Amino acid sequence: MGCCHGGRVGGTDGQDPNLIIDVEKVLADDTWDMFRVSFSKFQRRFLKRKQFKIEVPMNYFNFEEVSQAKVTLRDCPQGIDVSGAPGPKKSKLEKKPMPYRDQTNPGHIGLETEFNNDTDEQQTYTFQFEKTRTAAVEVSYQKGYSIGAKANFSIGLPPVFGDGSVGFEVEKQLQVTKASGERFEETLKTSATSNIVVTKRSKYTASVIMEERNMMADFKITVRMTMPAQKAPIYIKDVKTGDTVFVRTVRNLPRLFRTFKDVRRVPDTGENEGRDRLDAVDFSIEGIIQGVQLSSHRINLYSHPKPDEKPEVKSKETVGDLLGDLAADDGAVRDNNVG
DSSP states (O other): OOOOOOOOOOOOOTTOTTSEEEHHHHHHHHHHHHHHTTSOHHHHTTOOGGGEEEEOOGGGOEEEEOSOOEEEEOOOOOOOOTTOOOSOOOOSSTTOOEEEEOSSOTTEEEEEEEEEEOSSSOEEEEEEEEEEEEEEEEEEEEEEEEBTTEEEEEEEEOOBOTTSOBOSSOOEEEEEEETTOEEEEEEEEEEEEEEEEEOTTEEEEEEEEEEEEEEEEEEEEEEEEEOTTSOEEEEEEETTTOOEEEEEEEOOHHHHTTTOTTSEEEEOOSTTBTBEEEEEEEEEEEEEEEEEEEEEEEEEEEEESOOSSOOOOEEEEEETTEEEEEOGGGTSEEEEEOO
16 A cells, blocks of 8 residues: 655754754753863863763653644655556355455455356355554654653654544544654454345345545644753763762753744743743644554445345454454444445
C-alpha cells in the first residue's frame, strides 16, 4: 500500500524557534555560566567544563499537558493494488478463499469464498475465516521540548473513516517518549465461522471486507513545565573527586527560556493576578503523525438463487485484550440476493 511521507528536524539552538528545546541542556548551560562568573577572568582561562559534571534533578520539574492535542488531517492518497490484479478474484473450487484488494476503494482488503453446489441435493458447507493484520503509525515532532533524548507527552488519535473524515472521539492514546520520534504498532485479529446451506444447483458467496486507511496528520499540543516546590537545585560536581563545588537554585523559569520566542509565560491567577508565574512556562509541541489505521470488518453474503433462510455468521475482532462480538442482527452480516 502506498504511504504518505513527512520529514523531521530537531535541535537545541534557542535562536531557531522551529527546533526542539532540550530543557535539561538549557538548565545545565545556564548553571555553567553562573558558575563561571564566580571566578575571575584569569581563573576562567583554566576552567574546563569537561572537568565537571552538571546534575539536573528533573524530579523537581513537572510536565503537564494543558490542552488536548489538535489533530488536523492532511489529504493522503490511499493505497493501490501492488499486485496489479484487475479486481476481485473468485475461486472456482468450493471453500477456497481468494484475497483481493478492492480497486474502487483501495482502502479495502477482501477475502472471498464461493460455495458452489452442482449437485441435485442440498449441501452444507462450513465457512471459517481468520486473519491477523498489523499496521503502524509514526509520530515525529518538529517543535517543542525534550529532556535529553527523551520526550513526555501523549496524543489522542481520532478514528479516520472511509470517506476520509476524522472522528471527534479519541480512538487510541499514543504516549511519546522519544525525542527522535516513535513508532506505534497495532495488531488486529479477525475471525468468523458459519454453516452455509446451499440448495441444489446454486451457489453462495461469502466475502469479508477489512478496511485500512493511510493517514497523515499534523498535531499541536501545549505542555506546561512547572516547579511544584517553587524552586529546583542544580549541582556541579568535580569529575575527579565527586565533590559538589557549586549549587544553583532555579527560581525563575521564564528568565531561563527568555531567548526562545515560542516558549510562553503563564499568567498568575492567584494572589499575584496580573503578573506572570515564575515557576511555569508553556511549550507548544507541533509534529506529524503518519501511517496506517486499521478499521473494522464486515461480512457480505451473496446468494443465487434467493435462499429460504439467511445463515448467521458470528465474527469477532481482537485488539490486545479487547474482544468484540458481532452477529447478523447488528449489521455485521449483510445478505444481498442477486439474479
